[in-house]
Amino acid sequence: MTATNALIACPECDTLLALKDVEIRHQALCPCCGVVLYQPRNKSIMHTLSLSMTGLILILPANFLPLLSIKLLGNSQEGTLWSGVTGLFQEGLWSVAVLVLLSSIVFPTIIIVLSFLLSVHLYRHRAHRHLALWMRCLQHLEEWAMLEVYMLGIIVACVKLADTTELKFGLGLYAFVSLLVINVLLTQNVDNHLFWQHITKLQANDLKS
Numbered sequence: 001m002t003a004t005n006a007l008i009a010c011p012e013c014d015t016l017l018a019l020k021d022v023e024i025r026h027q028a029l030c031p032c033c034g035v036v037l038y039q040p041r042n043k044s045i046m047h048t049l050s051l052s053m054t055g056l057i058l059i060l061p062a063n064f065l066p067l068l069s070i071k072l073l074g075n076s077q078e079g080t081l082w083s084g085v086t087g088l089f090q091e092g093l094w095s096v097a098v099l100v101l102l103s104s105i106v107f108p109t110i111i112i113v114l115s116f117l118l119s120v121h122l123y124r125h126r127a128h129r130h131l132a133l134w135m136r137c138l139q140h141l142e143e144w145a146m147l148e149v150y151m152l153g154i155i156v157a158c159v160k161l162a163d164t165t166e167l168k169f170g171l172g173l174y175a176f177v178s179l180l181v182i183n184v185l186l187t188q189n190v191d192n193h194l195f196w197q198h199i200t201k202l203q204a205n206d207l208k209s
């Protein structure tokens with residue numbers, strides 16, 4: 001999909017329309033029923049850049065600082081996101097370990113890195129031969145980052161362990177929750193049509209020069 005050939009179905013009357021470039025502060029309206037089909041989010045690129053930069057800062061603490069420390073019968077043990085994955089590998093649960101590794105560490109990290117690379121190039125109006133590839137990858141990977149599922153697992157574990165052990169939340173947990181929020185905001189904030197519109201323009205200018 002590119003900005004010039006994107007098709008959009010009207011949510012009111014189901015008319016299928018080719019969505020052309022829409023300028024900032026303008027709207028695309030359905031010619032049949034007049035409903036607003038698309039309105040560019042004018043600060044999408046800047047917000048994506050700032051969110052992805054925050055995400056880049058949070059990746060390491062979220063993965064390698066302790067999420068929880070558990071104290072049981074005088075013994076204290078800390079767990080990080082990374083140690084959770086390696087623990088699954090050591091237990092021989094390879095398929096689960098690979099799934100957790102991809103959905104909670106690899107894909108969220110790639111999404112943040114791609115969002116940063118795209119937004120920094122679009123913000124500075126710099127063309128790059130991989131812009132379209134990065135955008136396509138970002139659109140496909142959004143469905144595969146499942147930090148919220150991991151978060152749900154942590155909450156369930158906390159509830160189950162709360163009565164029998166002494167639980168202490170670590171710095172990694174705060175970084176992880178912040179990273180989760182950043183990922184959700186990034187997914188909601190990236191205006192795919194606007195991004196494609198800018199990528200197409202940059203590539204066209206690059207070919208001319």
Ligand SMILES: [Zn+2]
Nearest residue numbers: 010013030033
């Ligand atoms: Zn319509």
